[in-house]
Amino acid sequence: MSKVGIIGVGQSKFVRKYPGSIRELAFEGFKEAVLDAGLTVKDISASVLCSAPEYDKQRSPAAIVAEYLGLNPQPTFYVETLCSSSSTGLKLAYSLVASGVHDVVAVIGLQKMSEISSAESQERMGRGGDIQWESPFGTMMPAYYAMYAQAHMEKYGTTLEDLAAIRVKAATYGQINDRAVYRKSVTPQMFTDPDDMMSGPVASPLRVGDCCANADGASCIIVANEEKARRFSKRPIWILGIGAASASVNLTGRDLFTGLRVAEQAAKQAYAMAGVGPKDIDVAEVHDCFTIAELMAYENLGFAKPGEGKELIRSRETYKEGRIPINVDGGLLSKGHPIGATGGSQVRTIVLQLRGEAGDMQVKNPQIGLVHNIGGVGVYGNVTILGNQ
Amino acid sequence: MRKSEKQEDVRFGKFGTVSFTKTTRVNDFIDYLENGKIMASQCKTCGQIFFPPRADCCQCLSSDMQWHEVTGTGKLVSFSELKFAPIGFDNDLPYSIALLDYGDFRVFGRIDSRLDTAEVKIGMAMVTVANTLANGQRNYIFKKA
Numbered sequence A: 001m002s003k004v005g006i007i008g009v010g011q012s013k014f015v016r017k018y019p020g021s022i023r024e025l026a027f028e029g030f031k032e033a034v035l036d037a038g039l040t041v042k043d044i045s046a047s048v049l050c051s052a053p054e055y056d057k058q059r060s061p062a063a064i065v066a067e068y069l070g071l072n073p074q075p076t077f078y079v080e081t082l083c084s085s086s087s088t089g090l091k092l093a094y095s096l097v098a099s100g101v102h103d104v105v106a107v108i109g110l111q112k113m114s115e116i117s118s119a120e121s122q123e124r125m126g127r128g129g130d131i132q133w134e135s136p137f138g139t140m141m142p143a144y145y146a147m148y149a150q151a152h153m154e155k156y157g158t159t160l161e162d163l164a165a166i167r168v169k170a171a172t173y174g175q176i177n178d179r180a181v182y183r184k185s186v187t188p189q190m191f192t193d194p195d196d197m198m199s200g201p202v203a204s205p206l207r208v209g210d211c212c213a214n215a216d217g218a219s220c221i222i223v224a225n226e227e228k229a230r231r232f233s234k235r236p237i238w239i240l241g242i243g244a245a246s247a248s249v250n251l252t253g254r255d256l257f258t259g260l261r262v263a264e265q266a267a268k269q270a271y272a273m274a275g276v277g278p279k280d281i282d283v284a285e286v287h288d289c290f291t292i293a294e295l296m297a298y299e300n301l302g303f304a305k306p307g308e309g310k311e312l313i314r315s316r317e318t319y320k321e322g323r324i325p326i327n328v329d330g331g332l333l334s335k336g337h338p339i340g341a342t343g344g345s346q347v348r349t350i351v352l353q354l355r356g357e358a359g360d361m362q363v364k365n366p367q368i369g370l371v372h373n374i375g376g377v378g379v380y381g382n383v384t385i386l387g388n389q
Numbered sequence B: 001m002r003k004s005e006k007q008e009d010v011r012f013g014k015f016g017t018v019s020f021t022k023t024t025r026v027n028d029f030i031d032y033l034e035n036g037k038i039m040a041s042q043c044k045t046c047g048q049i050f051f052p053p054r055a056d057c058c059q060c061l062s063s064d065m066q067w068h069e070v071t072g073t074g075k076l077v078s079f080s081e082l083k084f085a086p087i088g089f090d091n092d093l094p095y096s097i098a099l100l101d102y103g104d105f106r107v108f109g110r111i112d113s114r115l116d117t118a119e120v121k122i123g124m125a126m127v128t129v130a131n132t133l134a135n136g137q138r139n140y141i142f143k144k145a
């Protein structure tokens, strides 16, 4: 198959409440990516918009965004896989380019979570699972992930301190990422101080500090075929492997509660396609919507054996200086998690790392990077492997 | 409405503290629930048992299903006690959601709120029991076996 490169990346600041409309938010990530790629809007032959529609007031937002960004009359596609929408969009763009149907495709991710009221948001929160058979019991995203945390702690002896340590690491890098919504430091003591917000119970065993925050934000990734990639970009970053999987929404269809099968399956595909293994990965972005999600990712991606994810964080191997730096941009925990924009933001971080342009967050001379982006509680899983060769 | 028009079957609206969908082809589940029975469905063609019950078999594509009662005990796979709830569930707080493994199928639901959380342990044997909620709605809960 012909090579597909990433030639431009962009991301808005992730903020609590964006003071503009969704089309304007999309523009912020898009402009940065177009300038980064060194092309003009006319060079883009198709666009893919990625967002979770329950937060959009605008029906069929792909059209309004394409109009605002000057992407008419090129075709535009709308993709949704919850929190993994924009890495699914990347897979679609990859397919469009690799097949020869399009030469340059923009993947635009966005979410203005503040578009709806907090009451509306709270109502939608309850419909995150299977609305026929689970939601009537009063379910929420944190509670589903909490069930995984409970099972992981029971089976492997993972502790609340291990989970807190993941949040502490995220905050270490959130402080140096000016695009992040949460810029403050977090200490382990905050999790044991009953008066500190971080220690507040959400869904046992998860606490406020174990959960990422809602945010408004946009991202954009521009991909191109090999010829266009080499023409426009001095440093194209190549998509070496791209895997995706799905699993039952209803937990009754799951056979594993200490990890996510979709992540294992997507990783296996991506590694096989790239011809590399976990040991070859120099830097990674994983979907840490909750602390336990990052810990499970260590294991599902093969950076640690099942049950040994805790050792990676205890030994600080996932810090910038460690064996496998993970989420050294603050992750979802500090950057914030604007659903449809998240995957694109993760890809942007890895592209900047592989180009050596990650500033204070730069790890030493990485060649191969990995992005793990999960939709729902392991309903959708995308793993993408990027390289600078 | 014309007399000849059949009334919509909205029995499923009685399921859970807040129901999000009222019509389903497995609405008889509610009648069984009101009579104290928790039912799975079984494909008459290939024998596969499904919980939650479904009207169609994804294994052999048959829609010829029969009811199969959930009996005996399941093992607690995991659980979580919620301190915050979505809209409409505030009055139930705190409550625990959980999953039981029955071997051939699994059941997702709530743990009996009268059970002390200190007594809840992964791996424990539990039974699934029909329950009437304070607001008159129906669901099922897990009790210590």
Ligand SMILES: [Zn+2]
Pocket: B043, B044, B045, B046, B047, B048, B057, B058, B059, B060, B061, B062
């Ligand atoms: Zn069948």
